[in-house]
Amino acid sequence: MFEYIRTHQRLMQFLLLLIIFPSFVAGGVFSYKSFQDDGGVASVGGKSISRQEFDNAQREQIDRLRQTYGPQFDTKMLNTPEARRSILDNLIAQRALSAEVAKNHLSVTDQVLQQNILSTPGLVKADGSFDAERYRSILASQGMSTAGYEQRLRQDLVYQQLVNAVQGSAFVPKTVATQLSALNEQERDVQALVFRAADYTAKVKITDDMLKAYYDKNPAMFEIPESIKAEYVVLSSDALAAQTDVSDADVQSFYEQNKKNYTTDELRRASHILIEVKKDASDKDKAAAKAKAESLLAEVRKNPASFAKLAKENSSDTGSAERGGDLDFFGKGAMVKPFEEAVNKLKTGEISDVVQSEFGYHIIQLTAIKPAGTKSLEEVKPAIVAEVKKQKAAKAYAEAAETFTNTVYEQADSLKPVADKLKLKVETVSGLTRKPNPAIQPTVPTNNQKFLTAIFGDSAVKKKLNTDAVEVAPATLISGHVVEYKAASKRPFEEVKAMITATVTQTEALAMAKKEGEAKLQALKAADSTAGFSEAKTISRLKTQEVPGPVATELFKADVQKLPAFVGMDAPGNGYAIYRIGKVSPGTPDDTRRAAERTQLDNAQAQTEMFSYVENLKKKAKVTINQAAVEAAPATGAEQ
Numbered sequence: 196m197f198e199y200i201r202t203h204q205r206l207m208q209f210l211l212l213l214i215i216f217p218s219f220v221a222g223g224v225f226s227y228k229s230f231q232d233d234g235g236v237a238s239v240g241g242k243s244i245s246r247q248e249f250d251n252a253q254r255e256q257i258d259r260l261r262q263t264y265g266p267q268f269d270t271k272m273l274n275t276p277e278a279r280r281s282i283l284d285n286l287i288a289q290r291a292l293s294a295e296v297a298k299n300h301l302s303v304t305d306q307v308l309q310q311n312i313l314s315t316p317g318l319v320k321a322d323g324s325f326d327a328e329r330y331r332s333i334l335a336s337q338g339m340s341t342a343g344y345e346q347r348l349r350q351d352l353v354y355q356q357l358v359n360a361v362q363g364s365a366f367v368p369k370t371v372a373t374q375l376s377a378l379n380e381q382e383r384d385v386q387a388l389v390f391r392a393a394d395y396t397a398k399v400k401i402t403d404d405m406l407k408a409y410y411d412k413n414p415a416m417f418e419i420p421e422s423i424k425a426e427y428v429v430l431s432s433d434a435l436a437a438q439t440d441v442s443d444a445d446v447q448s449f450y451e452q453n454k455k456n457y458t459t460d461e462l463r464r465a466s467h468i469l470i471e472v473k474k475d476a477s478d479k480d481k482a483a484a485k486a487k488a489e490s491l492l493a494e495v496r497k498n499p500a501s502f503a504k505l506a507k508e509n510s511s512d513t514g515s516a517e518r519g520g521d522l523d524f525f526g527k528g529a530m531v532k533p534f535e536e537a538v539n540k541l542k543t544g545e546i547s548d549v550v551q552s553e554f555g556y557h558i559i560q561l562t563a564i565k566p567a568g569t570k571s572l573e574e575v576k577p578a579i580v581a582e583v584k585k586q587k588a589a590k591a592y593a594e595a596a597e598t599f600t601n602t603v604y605e606q607a608d609s610l611k612p613v614a615d616k617l618k619l620k621v622e623t624v625s626g627l628t629r630k631p632n633p634a635i636q637p638t639v640p641t642n643n644q645k646f647l648t649a650i651f652g653d654s655a656v657k658k659k660l661n662t663d664a665v666e667v668a669p670a671t672l673i674s675g676h677v678v679e680y681k682a683a684s685k686r687p688f689e690e691v692k693a694m695i696t697a698t699v700t701q702t703e704a705l706a707m708a709k710k711e712g713e714a715k716l717q718a719l720k721a722a723d724s725t726a727g728f729s730e731a732k733t734i735s736r737l738k739t740q741e742v743p744g745p746v747a748t749e750l751f752k753a754d755v756q757k758l759p760a761f762v763g764m765d766a767p768g769n770g771y772a773i774y775r776i777g778k779v780s781p782g783t784p785d786d787t788r789r790a791a792e793r794t795q796l797d798n799a800q801a802q803t804e805m806f807s808y809v810e811n812l813k814k815k816a817k818v819t820i821n822q823a824a825v826e827a828a829p830a831t832g833a834e835q
Contacts, residue, residue: 237283237820239290244283252282267637283820291812296353303352304474306554308345311352328456361808362801372793379736379792380782385750385774386728387742390712392704392770399703406695410688417686423627424679425650428610428619429640430599432670436588438618441580449579450572457570460527464563465538466502466520468495471511472555488549488556495546495558502546502560511555524565534559592670600664603674607660610676623678627651641675643667650675705770712771716763719773723759728775735782746774755779 235243253273260268272278334344410417450457470488472481491509495502503519510516530538534557537550541561550557572579595617602613614621624641626632629651635642649655649662655677664672732741739747746764753762753776760776 235821237287237818239287239816239818240294241817242290244286244290248286249283252286253279256282265638287813287816287818288809291816291818292354292357292809294816295812296357299357301353301356303349303356306474307352308349311348312345358805361805365797365801365804367793367796367800369793372789372796375796376784376789376792377781380784382733382735382780382782383750383755383776384731384733384778384780385742385776386725386731388715388728388773388775389766389769390708390715390771390773392701392708392768394770395704395707395711396700398707399700401696401699401703405699406692407688409695409699410691414685417691419684419686420628421651421683422625422681423650423656423677424623424625425627425641425675425677426610426621426623427641427646427673427675428603428614428621430592430595430617430619430664430672431668432585432588432592434619435591435595436584439584439587439591441583441587445583446576446579447572449583450575454569457575459565459568461567462524462526462565463538463561464524464565465522465541466506466560466562467512467515467522467534468502468506468510468520468558469512469554470509470556474553485549485551485556488558492546492549492558495560499544499546499560520560521562524563589670596664596672599672599674603661603664610661610674613674638668640667640671640673643673646673646675650677656680701768705768708770709765712763712773716761716773719761719775725775731777737788742774746772750774750776 235245236249237244257270257273260273261270273282331341334341339347468488468491470484470491472484476484487509491505495505503521506516506520510520512520515522527535529535531552531554533550533552537547537557537559538561541547541559543561543564545561547557547559550559599613599617602616603610606612610621613619627641627647627650629647631637631642631644631647637643640646643665646662646665646667649665652662654660655662655675659677662675664674667673734741734747734750736747736751742750749762749764753760755776758777758779762774762776764772764774766772
């Protein structure tokens with residue numbers, strides 16, 4: 196309950212969830228009807244999903260995907276009817292689940308909520324203190340207040356109760372699980388006879404007509420794509436920041452205005468023993484808990500050194516009990532009020548009287564105090580200089596962007612004027628093609644599809660004019676100028692003749708190997724023989740390392756009612772192979788593995804039942820959808 200946030204990993208996972216439940220495709224499930232409700236996009240159980248809710252859901256999903264994938268994420272992916280329908284269907288599913296939660300009177304107590312938050316890994320400074328400012332900052336970066344976060348977390352926990360109730364009842368019958376495990380354990384003794392293409396290459400007869408025919412039928416294989424060598428100039432906030440000077444006065448001013456960010460409040464470290472009392476406990480239970488707390492207090496007063504031992508043995512706060520009741524350092528507002536007030540009255544080493552809170556009765560020992568402090572200007576000066584440069588560059592960017600855009604257009608014969616005016620560098624890149632090069636990071640401005648489209652435009656290639664200013668990332672503009680253009684061409688036949696000869700020879704050899712292998716397969720089915728086959732290897736669905744995966748799949752699909760059984764298949768790039776299954780045995784059961792497989796099957800069944808459950812709730816929810824509103828709704832932020 197009083198374990199404090201040590202890192203912000205789980206917090207960020209919560210904030211980055213695309214939506215509490217996955218998208219449920221509703222094809223054929225709902226009766227989609229058009230309705231008008233002051234711009235609403237849908238109605239669930241008579242309650243409207245407003246256009247604003249829908250737009251917010253789109254915006255949140257775009258923001259999360261941007262954070263996850265960075266510049267690689269194209270917002271246009273969500274600006275489609277299918278994507279908008281998926282987002283709306285998530286909202287419908289949530290609304291239907293919310294109705295079910297209300298119907299079943301499910302809720303999460305304040306105590307459970309607090310326990311969940313305080314047991315989240317996160318937000319502890321290097322000195323071990325709780326970083327409340329960082330906590331609020333992370334939430335603020337997601338556009339959330341602490342109250343908003345707690346409300347969403349509470350909703351998530353309530354939904355989880357429902358999920359656990361549904362999934363907890365799912366199971367696969369033992370007989371089914373046993374049969375599936377037996378199939379996995381079944382063993383088959385297999386021999387192989389391979390007709391290798393390499394053994395047939397000497398028999399292949401190649402003519403020039405065959406080679407030229409291959410050359411003519413596969414022009415794309417021998418095409419040299421068009422390419423461009425170009426000069427380019429990039430304007431970015433980073434480039435402007437590098438040009439920006441920051442005076443000592445600027446640093447001092449920023450420091451004074453933001454001094455609270457460099458100040459740490461007093462922190463206190465305490466240990467406690469909690470005797471928990473439920474909110475609905477009877478007077479008798481409350482009295483018993485208080486009596487136990489007073490008895491423990493008497494013991495620790497007699498022997499303060501026994502505090503940790505008694506906490507481990509008696510505290511209801513299991514998390515801190517494992518550490519002898521230690522709660523680590525915490526600041527103002529981190530504890531419930533009665534607890535905080537009691538701690539603030541103690542001196543280091545002192546033990547409180549029994550303190551009552553909403554969680555029960557506490558015995559508290561103050562173990563350390565860290566006084567409030569402020570980092571000096573010199574300590575934080577490098578960070579301040581970087582931040583001030585960033586802020587100044589951001590302010591200057593809008594004006595510089597207009598200058599950049601106008602100059603590359605008005606003086607379109609060269610990039611030098613804009614480079615000189617804004618103190619930028621003209622750089623050169625070779626080998627540009629119409630599509631981004633997968634071997635180069637997509638964040639490289641010249642590897643951006645929008646820039647490549649512009650540089651291959653007629654005005655750039657034919658008229659040798661600067662491209663327009665192209666935004667390739669937030670606060671990043673680029674303009675290019677073609678230095679050299681090479682049209683697409685085809686490699687001469689004589690240049691690629693040797694490569695074609697090898698390819699055609701391989702193709703013909705593979706065909707010969709397959710033909711002979713298929714003939715041998717038919718002969719073996721008529722009269723069994725082990726001549727030429729390899730030694731037998733035993734395989735099972737659990738042990739397929741003896742043969743390639745696709746081969747194992749075919750071997751276990753084979754009918755083994757009559758043995759030996761034969762399977763023939765292509766060996767891509769190698770030839771043709773025949774496999775002889777000579778023996779089938781049940782294998783050796785493994786109880787541990789079978790138990791694990793049973794768990795996996797139960798989990799899969801639980802997921803299936805949860806999906807079906809939500810689909811059923813949506814059917815009962817009397818959903819109507821304003822189809823025109825959904826299709827017309829803009830993907831908020833997609834063009835930003």
